[in-house]
Amino acid sequence: MADHHYLDNEEKSVIIVMTSGPSTPHRCATPFYIGAILASMEADVSIFFTMEAVKLAQKGIAENLAAMDGGKTIIEFIRDAKAAGVKLYLCKPAMPGYQLSESDIIDEVDEIANASKMADLILACDKSMFF
Amino acid sequence: MECNGCEFRPELYYDDQYQIWARREEDGSLTVGMTDISQTVAGKILHVRVRRPGTLRPVGKPVATIESGKWAGPVPNVFDCEIEEANHDVLDDPNLLNIEPYEAWIARVRPSGSVEEALSCMVTGDIAQAGYCERTRREDIHCERGAR
Numbered sequence: 001m002a003d004h005h006y007l008d009n010e011e012k013s014v015i016i017v018m019t020s021g022p023s024t025p026h027r028c029a030t031p032f033y034i035g036a037i038l039a040s041m042e043a044d045v046s047i048f049f050t051m052e053a054v055k056l057a058q059k060g061i062a063e064n065l066a067a068m069d070g071g072k073t074i075i076e077f078i079r080d081a082k083a084a085g086v087k088l089y090l091c092k093p094a095m096p097g098y099q100l101s102e103s104d105i106i107d108e109v110d111e112i113a114n115a116s117k118m119a120d121l122i123l124a125c126d127k128s129m130f131f
Numbered sequence: 132m133e134c135n136g137c138e139f140r141p142e143l144y145y146d147d148q149y150q151i152w153a154r155r156e157e158d159g160s161l162t163v164g165m166t167d168i169s170q171t172v173a174g175k176i177l178h179v180r181v182r183r184p185g186t187l188r189p190v191g192k193p194v195a196t197i198e199s200g201k202w203a204g205p206v207p208n209v210f211d212c213e214i215e216e217a218n219h220d221v222l223d224d225p226n227l228l229n230i231e232p233y234e235a236w237i238a239r240v241r242p243s244g245s246v247e248e249a250l251s252c253m254v255t256g257d258i259a260q261a262g263y264c265e266r267t268r269r270e271d272i273h274c275e276r277g278a279r
Contacts, residue, residue, distance in 0.1 A: 004180075005179070005180055005181065005217065005222040006180065006181060006182070006183040006217070007180045007181065007182045007183065007195070007196065008182065008183040008186065033203050034203075036202075036203040036204050037196060037198060037203040037204075039205075040193055040196040040197075040203065040204050040205035041180075041193075041196055042192060042193070071201070072201045080202055080203065080204060083204060084203070084204045084205060085205075
């Protein structure tokens with residue numbers, strides 16, 4: 001039996017900093033997919049939406065966006081990641097630049113947080129990834 | 132029996148979301164697999180990884196991870212157990228989960244407590260069938276089996 005079929009990793013913490021948004025839809029599904037895999041491997045995974053990615057957290061955007069024509073919507077990838085245990089943070093300082101208010105935000109977001117929260121997550125985690 | 136084309140087997144035990152099934156074995160172990168609903172939601176399964184035999188799995192810690200082209204996530208676990216064996220046929224050919232989800236088991240596990248205690252958090256028979264069918268209707272899930 002090939003060893004790669006077995007999972008025996010230690011628990012780790014991972015932050016995925018998501019900066020891509022609706023202008024590059026092909027970049028918007030994979031980070032959530034990877035987050036879901038990591039979480040299902042028992043990593044403590046946080047995805048932090050900042051820069052243009054905050055638009056993905058606006059109601060009505062991810063529901064109507066897909067990485068591939070006719071493919072699964074980004075909101076479905078976000079929900080899969082949530083179901084696997086990923087925590088979602090939204091960058092509060094980025095919101096005004098995209099005319100976002102708290103009432104515009106999808107329910108899937110766990111916390112609207114300051115940039116210092118992202119800094120804390122980066123400094124405390126085992127691995128960080130940027131998309 | 133079926134609901135929306137999703138096969139249901141009343142002799143098996145199911146979690147409350149009907150993602151996994153469990154079957155009692157004569158030696159006191161439990162065999163675990165994915166339901167027809169789960170394989171349909173996942174789509175064509177490309178890769179399965181199981182926790183190494185001997186690994187303890189508390190409630191909530193996945194038995195395995197599944198990757199398809201459009202979905203990635205855990206095979207959840209609802210009772211304390213130890214992994215005894217992975218199904219090597221499925222590890223080598225994950226698409227079997229799409230073709231025959233109730234034959235293509237994923238892992239055999241040994242409950243930490245009694246089998247009855249482990250299965251007490253799962254549903255079976257008529258109650259399970261009602262819940263299983265309700266989920267297929269609520270989420271408009273129409274099962275499709277993979278083909279070679």
